[in-house]
Amino acid sequence: MRVPLAIVDYEAGNLTSVLNAIQFMGLQGVVTKDPKVVARADRVIFPGVGAANASMAVLSTSGLGQAVKDAVAAGKPVLGICIGCQIILDHSEEDGGVDCLGILPGRAVRFHAEPGLKIPHMGWNQVEYAMPHPIFKGVEDRSDFYFVHSYHPLMQNHADVAAYCVYGKQRFASAIYRENLIATQFHLEKSGDVGLELLRNFCRWDGKPC
Amino acid sequence: MLTKRVIVCLDVRNRMVTKGVKFEGNVDVGDPVEMGAQYSRDGADELVFYDITASAEKRAIDIEMVKDIAKHVFIPFSVGGGVRNLEDMYDVLLAGAEKVSLNSLAVLNPTIISDGAKAFGRQCMVLGLDAKFVGVSEKFPSGYEVVIQGGRKPMGLDAVKWAKHAEDLGIGEICVNSIDADGTKQGYELNITGQLAQILTVPVIASGGAGTPAHICDLFAKTQADAALIASMVHFGTYSVQQIKADMLKSGLPVRMQR
Numbered sequence: 001m002r003v004p005l006a007i008v009d010y011e012a013g014n015l016t017s018v019l020n021a022i023q024f025m026g027l028q029g030v031v032t033k034d035p036k037v038v039a040r041a042d043r044v045i046f047p048g049v050g051a052a053n054a055s056m057a058v059l060s061t062s063g064l065g066q067a068v069k070d071a072v073a074a075g076k077p078v079l080g081i082c083i084g085c086q087i088i089l090d091h092s093e094e095d096g097g098v099d100c101l102g103i104l105p106g107r108a109v110r111f112h113a114e115p116g117l118k119i120p121h122m123g124w125n126q127v128e129y130a131m132p133h134p135i136f137k138g139v140e141d142r143s144d145f146y147f148v149h150s151y152h153p154l155m156q157n158h159a160d161v162a163a164y165c166v167y168g169k170q171r172f173a174s175a176i177y178r179e180n181l182i183a184t185q186f187h188l189e190k191s192g193d194v195g196l197e198l199l200r201n202f203c204r205w206d207g208k209p210c
Numbered sequence: 211m212l213t214k215r216v217i218v219c220l221d222v223r224n225r226m227v228t229k230g231v232k233f234e235g236n237v238d239v240g241d242p243v244e245m246g247a248q249y250s251r252d253g254a255d256e257l258v259f260y261d262i263t264a265s266a267e268k269r270a271i272d273i274e275m276v277k278d279i280a281k282h283v284f285i286p287f288s289v290g291g292g293v294r295n296l297e298d299m300y301d302v303l304l305a306g307a308e309k310v311s312l313n314s315l316a317v318l319n320p321t322i323i324s325d326g327a328k329a330f331g332r333q334c335m336v337l338g339l340d341a342k343f344v345g346v347s348e349k350f351p352s353g354y355e356v357v358i359q360g361g362r363k364p365m366g367l368d369a370v371k372w373a374k375h376a377e378d379l380g381i382g383e384i385c386v387n388s389i390d391a392d393g394t395k396q397g398y399e400l401n402i403t404g405q406l407a408q409i410l411t412v413p414v415i416a417s418g419g420a421g422t423p424a425h426i427c428d429l430f431a432k433t434q435a436d437a438a439l440i441a442s443m444v445h446f447g448t449y450s451v452q453q454i455k456a457d458m459l460k461s462g463l464p465v466r467m468q469r
Binding site: 051191 | 285286305412437
């Protein structure tokens with residue numbers, strides 16, 4: 001049986017919010033820990049809050065990490081959120097360093113300390129589009145989205161950056177993409193109407209970046 | 211630029227949002243799910259739901275209500291009141307809340323902060339700190355004492371010292387409520403809020419005393435607070451969140467406007 005949308009549950013925090021948002025818009029989705037369900041899905045959301053280290057351990061042993069890689073390789077639309085945006089990189093500096101899925105070349109690095117700068121970066125901040133990605137359709141550039149994170153993606157290739165955000169004096173990649181893969185550091189499921197709009201766009205997306 | 215947050219607080223009793231009115235006790239002002247969704251549309255950056263009778267009735271927070279809110283509200287919200295242990299915190303977060311708010315429990319048993327931070331991450335742990343002005347002394351260098359039970363019970367702890375300790379234990383955010391200013395509508399207590407925002411590395415939310423949009427602008431102009439908690443000024447329709455934010459924008463503050 002085909003699955004329209006699989007939300008990957010790798011024990012990285014609460015996935016209820018993502019499913020709630022999908023259902024609120026009248027769309028179908030299942031939360032799953034089963035790589036076989038991910039394999040049957042038309043599109044995949046890879047969310048998560050929590051720590052990179054613990055997440056990678058679960059992804060490796062469960063086979064879910066490979067399932068996400070396979071979905072990306074198969075050309076299915078795949079959306080990473082928060083930790084899901086970091087764990088698709090080569091490496092994360094969190095918890096002393098951990099190798100990640102290596103789907104996109106880059107690393108998750110911690111914000112530099114600045115006087116008066118609070119870490120985690122928590123709250124609403126403007127997302128600056130670096131390109132006209134289909135999931136941004138209908139949502140104005142520099143709209144505010146909700147962030148909660150201490151680490152952020154540092155990409156090897158600027159061409160993989162879909163959006164930026166500025167915190168203190170630091171400009172970081174707040175959304176990254178390549179072909180059928182898009183990932184946001186901000187929480188679409190907690191960003192009110194604009195977040196829901198991006199989620200809806202993802203659910204309609206054919207996986208072509210432009 | 212990170213915006214200054216406006217957080218709407220909803221006190222809930224028997225599944226109804228309730229608001230204390232001086233000399234008249236509490237009046238019910240609406241359904242928590244509907245009101246939460248409405249404030250979200252009105253531009254609130256975050257919501258807080260306090261189950262105000264759970265503690266006194268020695269029961270857990272109304273989890274079904276939390277689940278219901280999470281199905282209809284897609285901005286961050288925290289839940290407090292009646293959190294007794296790690297299991298309660300887990301239930302609240304799994305039901306869809308972004309954060310859990312701790313108050314008396316953390317004062318009486320500070321290890322709950324480190325245990326919670328380890329289990330769920332510090333970003334989802336908020337400390338509610340009720341502070342009362344007692345004057346600067348050797349015992350209270352900040353001039354403010356930590357109180358619990360709605361201000362009835364002084365704890366002999368300096369407010370700033372306690373906040374710093376809670377931060378070291380792993381709290382993610384501190385909401386400072388001035389017992390003296392609460393309900394006065396004369397503005398936030400800028401002294402203790404300013405001290406905490408200055409010294410802490412975690413975000414500080416000011417609570418208690420807001421009566422007009424000018425009070426909120428004043429808070430952000432004079433302290434480094436990250437967020438302002440409001441309740442009655444919007445519950446009775448005196449102001450909308452949009453109006454408050456328009457005034458914040460006019461005074462030059464970074465603020466998220468609905469488009």
